[in-house]
Amino acid sequence: DQQVKQNSPSLSVQEGRISILNCDYTNSMFDYFLWYKKYPAEGPTFLISISSIKDKNEDGRFTVFLNKSAKHLSLHIVPSQPGDSAVYFCAAKLTYSGAGSYQLTFGKGTKLSVIP
Amino acid sequence: DVKVTQSSRYLVKRTGEKVFLECVQDMDHENMFWYRQDPGLGLRLIYFSYDVKMKEKGDIPEGYSVSREKKERFSLILESASTNQTSMYLCASRVGGTSSYEQYFGPGTRLTVT
Numbered sequence: 001d002q003q004v005k006q007n008s009p010s011l012s013v014q015e016g017r018i019s020i021l022n023c024d025y026t027n028s029m030f031d032y033f034l035w036y037k038k039y040p041a042e043g044p045t046f047l048i049s050i051s052s053i054k055d056k057n058e059d060g061r062f063t064v065f066l067n068k069s070a071k072h073l074s075l076h077i078v079p080s081q082p083g084d085s086a087v088y089f090c091a092a093k094l095t096y097s098g099a100g101s102y103q104l105t106f107g108k109g110t111k112l113s114v115i116p
Numbered sequence: 117d118v119k120v121t122q123s124s125r126y127l128v129k130r131t132g133e134k135v136f137l138e139c140v141q142d143m144d145h146e147n148m149f150w151y152r153q154d155p156g157l158g159l160r161l162i163y164f165s166y167d168v169k170m171k172e173k174g175d176i177p178e179g180y181s182v183s184r185e186k187k188e189r190f191s192l193i194l195e196s197a198s199t200n201q202t203s204m205y206l207c208a209s210r211v212g213g214t215s216s217y218e219q220y221f222g223p224g225t226r227l228t229v230t
Contacts, residue, residue, distance in 0.1 A: 006158075009156075032217050034217065034218065036221075041125075041223075041224070041226075042223055042224070043120070043206055043208075043221030043222050043223050043224050044159070044206070044221045045221070046218045046219070046220070049217070049218065089158060089159060093217050102147050102164060102166055102210070103149075103161060103164065103174070104161075104217070104219060106151075106158045106159040106160075107158055108156060108157060108158035109158050
């Protein structure tokens with residue numbers, strides 16, 4: 001059962017416009033969320049994160065919004081640039097302590113293409 | 117900068133071979149992880165280790181084992197490689213405790229089993 005879902009496998013956006021990547025989760029015990037970016041033939045790199053006690057976190061062109069009641073988060077990239085073209089993964093961490101708390105559960109990813 | 121290195125970028129092995137994938141991190145991180153990435157399936161956790169000599173199964177441990185004899189090194193072992201283990205393998209590490217949950221990834225090893 002997939003607990004972190006990225007329902008859009010791909011997204012195309014014009015350069016300079018806003019990119020919005022979405023992520024839904026089913027487990028209300030997730031308390032921390034991260035976004036990763038992955039280029040082909042490279043490992044994922046951390047982009048931005050948000051704790052469940054917040055509803056927004058911003059870092060430069062990247063903003064993550066969290067709607068706990070809807071179990072939904074989104075990543076906004078403004079303005080989008082061709083170098084942002086990559087696969088974006090949403091990840092979530094469970095609340096409980098113990099060995100399990102170190103794990104992240106990843107979505108399947110959304111491939112973003114920014115068209116010049 | 118955190119650096120996570122993996123022993124090979126590309127590897128081709130035959131069915132039934134024993135395969136070792138090595139991962140080394142240079143930031144004294146307590147936790148280390150092995151994932152595999154397949155098209156349409158995202159990143160799936162195979163095993164992780166929260167300390168030296170400690171290991172925990174992830175979501176898909178079958179057919180794999182791990183070893184962590186030193187803090188900086190985490191090895192993934194395919195006991196008898198099969199074609200369905202053809203995949204991109206990613207190693208990651210993170211600092212222990214609750215200060216940060218961010219994981220740092222290596223460049224990946226593309227393993228092909230023929």
